[in-house]
Amino acid sequence: MADRTAVLDRKEAPAAPRLPRTGPGALPLGLLRTARPRQWVKNVLVVAAPAAAGELFSRHALAQVGLVFCLFTAAAAAVYLINDARDAEADRAHPTKCRRPVAAGQVPVPLAYAAGGLLAVLAPAAAAVLCTPLTAALLAAYVVMQLAYCVSLKHVLVVDLAVVTTGFLMRAMIGGVALGIPLSRWFLITTGFGALFMVSAKRYSEAVQMTEAARAAGQTERLGATRALLTSYTTGYLRFVWQLAAGVAVLAYCLWAMESGAAAGTGLLPWRQLSMVAFILAILRYAVFADRGTAGEPEDVVLRDRALALIGLVWLAMYGCAVADW
Structure with a gap:
């Protein structure tokens, strides 16, 4: 009877949490995962305005849209890194978010902050040099708005929905803004x-x-x-x-x-x-x-x-x- 009770106790015991990966490539892989590669498909929205206007297939347009896609991806990665660093404790209580690299300890919180801050500065700065000033301003506004969301706006009823929605809208707008297409x-x-x-x-x-x-x-x-x-x-x-x-x-x-x-x-x-x-x-x-x-x-x-x-x-x-x- 005691043996049977011990077997039942072992069956009901919760599974051990997954340990973070270790090794020479664990940290870069963790940073990459924190940048959410699966979410990069959302940035394809930058082609929406040029495609709708029929101005996507010139060499200049393709190069400019490709550049904007990369810059927006870097800006979004900055937000993800800082967000995961701030939410590390809360993510550990989540059934799936606990496996995120920062929450799991694979990426140190200070490093996530540093990488996110660097990308948040470099993306708008590169846009100012390589694109139009309005494109850089829109990208900077996106970074500021999303960081404000990470800090406080995500706790404000209704405003949180508006901020996330505006992020998608900015993705759709920035391709047209970069090419000077009226929206x-x-x-x-x-x-x-x-x-x-x-x-x-x-x-x-x-x-x-x-x-x-x-x-x-x-x-x-x-x-x-x-x-x-x-x-x-x-x-x-x-x-x-x-x-x-x-x-x-x-x-x-x-x-x-x-x-x-x-x-x-x-x-x-x-x-x-x-x-x-x-x-x-x-x-x-x-x-x-x-x-x-x-x-x-x-x-x-x-x-x-x-x-x-x-x-x-x-x-x-x-x-x-x-x-x-x-």
Whole structure:
């Protein structure tokens, strides 16, 4: 009987935490992981404005957009490094964030601060030298806003959603700013509310999943330790936000497509108007995951769901035909 009790105790014992990697390449690898390579796909948004304007495929435009992509990636990496250094203690209480290199001890907190601070200064400075002054100003504003978010704004109700959304909007704007392309009001509204849709859907999903996990474990107090505002938002409110944002994004895109389609030349088919169908289907498909509480990182949702990826490719093809006036 005693042996059986000992076996049961061993089965119920929690798994030992994963130890940080050691070795000569552990520190550079940890810094790279902290810079979130998987998140770099978000910076592809810098091509949005030049692509929408049909000015992406000249040698100068490609070089400039590629440079802006690298600079924005460096700026975002700076924010991730500083954020992880500040949140190291809270991340250790999170079921998945505890494996981040800084929280796990693979990257020392002072080194994360130093690397993040260096990139935060170098990225806007390089933009001032290699790009336009307005591009450097926009990149500097992004760094300042995101650092303010890390320090305090992420604890302010509603403002935290606005800051994350604005970060996506800045990504979409900076490519056009670097090339001197005028930004359509419909482009800004569609991009802004589309970003708010994905941000609020992700936050809603995170709130649902963490609430269920905390309740199942009988540890509701840990919910506030991992992300404080999850205890302030209700799932009903976050659902309202992503539904509102989805509706505004669809309306703005339709107005944009109708307005720009009427002013465009006569192609084989009205591609801009037809692209509305693919755009609406993509929003509706993404909303399925948001409603289920499984809309995590946007890139993961798109890559995991083949139907959504296919709809996205169809939309890209239609919009490409519209820009080419085929």
